[in-house]
Amino acid sequence: MELWIATSNQGKLNEFKMLLNRLPLQIHAQNELPVFSPRPENGDSFLANARIKTKALKSVQNKHWVLGEDSGLMVAGLNNLPGVHSARYAGPHASDAENNAKLLKMMAIRQIADRKAQFVSQVVVFSPEGEEFLFDGSLEGHIATSAKGQAGFGYDHIFIPSGQSLTLSELGLAKKNQISHRANAITKMIEALGPRISS
DSSP: OEEEEEOOOHHHHHHHHHHTTTSOOEEEEGGGSSSOOOOOOOOSSHHHHHHHHHHHHHTTOTTSEEEEEEEEEEEGGGTTEEGGGGGGTTOTTOOHHHHHHHHHHHHHHTTOOOOEEEEEEEEEEEOTTOOEEEEEEEEEEEEOSSOOOSSOOTTTTTEEETTOSSOHHHHOHHHHHHHSHHHHHHHHHHHHHHHHHTO
8 A cells, every 4th residue: 555645854754664664555755755745834834734735745646645744833932933844944045954943042132941842743544435534643752952863853952851960862762753743643543443444
């Protein structure tokens, strides 16, 4: 069975492949298509953006299962920013390092004592018949005072999960894929759709 994933983020794609490796799937990504134009992710929620991604890919791969996901970091002391703007917090084409640096700078400028934060993931799946399925996941933690670690992407270098003393980046991909927001959402998906999606 083919599963197409609506992402151009190589880090996310690698995680999805690892999280879904227990299913007998042929996993493909949108960048394998010779012509494909993603739609602007201008939704006001993770669900809205996940739907935008998934529907865009479903429109050209309507005979297969299609999965899209939107995720981000919500920092309590910043009124849940960067939220849906996580990937472009420091600008439309900002790097992960630039986004991390801006977030740490904003917390320092505002002298924010409450460093609680959570990662949120919203997954949208469409069946070949066009049925929509929704799955979500989250990971609680807090923001570190500086970026640490070599693994991962996004805000992994400054996020310390609850019960841990190291950032997600320092913990490494294997540990991240056991506890992350994305892992939680995909576990729910496998429990609900595993037999059907892999038949």
